[in-house]
Amino acid sequence: MRICLICNEYATTAAGGQGLVIRAMAEGWRSRDHEVRVIGLGLGLSGDEGQLVDIPVGRFRGAWLAARRKLWKQVRAWAKAGEIDLAEVPLSRGMAASSGKLPIPLVVRAHGSHVCRAHYAGRRAGMLHRLLEPWSLARADAVSSVSEFMAAELVERFCSPSTVIYNPVRMPAPAANDWADRGLDLIYAGRDGCGKGLHELLQAWGALSDLPLRLQLYGRVALTDVPAGVTVHGPVSQLELQQAFQRARYAVLPSRFESFGLAAAEAMACGAATIVAAGTGSAELGAHGVHCLHASCDGDAIAEAVRSLVEDTDSATKIATTGAEHVALRFTLDRALDETEAFYQATIAAFRRS
Secondary structure: OEEEEEOOOOOOOOOOHHHHHHHHHHHHHHHOOOEEEEEEEOOOOOOOEEEEOOEEEEEEOOOHHHHHHHHHHHHHHHHHOOOOOEEEEEOHHHHHHHOOOOOOOEEEEEOOOHHHHHHHOOOOOOHHHHHHHHHHHHHOOEEEEOOHHHHHHHHHHHOOOOEEOOOOOOOOOOOOOOHHHOEEEEEEEOOOOOOOOHHHHHHHHHOOOOOOOEEEEEOOOOOOOOOOOEEEEEOOOHHHHHHHHHHEEEEEEOOOOOOOOHHHHHHHHOOOEEEEEOOOHHHHHOOEOOOEEEEOOOHHHHHHHHHHHHHOHHHHHHHHHHHHHHHHHHOOHHHHHHHHHHHHHHHHHHHHHO
């Protein structure tokens, strides 16, 4: 197949979870001898076009609407020239809404949604997102979701069915230390807003002061007052975050809204006993009490989950081990590529019959 992936976060430097997943898939397609190209707005490259692992990458700059028009004009030109068979674009930011009619099928992939995230944060999404996201779904020839949770959200908020294909998780290099030799550290990775659960985690931290534990915060975190026992590291690369997970015994990712939970999946893959957000896509990463712990985004619930791991070392060790094994088996790149390829082929066949 000849695939065009549209992504605004695809970059050589640190990127968000969506960008990391799309880059992994692009490199996977290339390794299987499919033709793949990436295009987006502001991709973080040094020039207008670049090359990453033998994959053509292009971007468009300029005013918001003008850049989108240029992007879709290029995609349409490639499609008319027979250079691409299918294009995929994320749902967030409503990029597909301005695509117009294309001579190839357009897949919208729900890595997340501003409308859904705003709902779980207790606020209303901006008007532009409320317009563009449903328009994008209506424009799509096929829709896929990164979890059952996200698929249910699309049905509830947009009346849009979708095919669930879980994201791949890039497995880290084997850890050099045993779990028992790791530091008594609790890792959080995320932002300090957007309902990511940091506020609730810091509430829980106050109830855990009797434990010999250190809280390490990674990501876009800005605290005016840093509590005792807490270290703020700021944004780091994917490799640096994986290394932090491998040095720590525990991880906690208590977001109110998580479509998939890549950071939580990577924490589990790195062998940290991980607490994930109950009732979100993260809860699909593993069974509660077996591969991870599920906790609601509430200070008391988070504190209880952390304490249970710290005070029961045997249980925490087992959860860390089985969690890493489960992620390594369930969320492989090969599985994601196999399922996506079958989905793409079915989408292309249905498009040609219509």
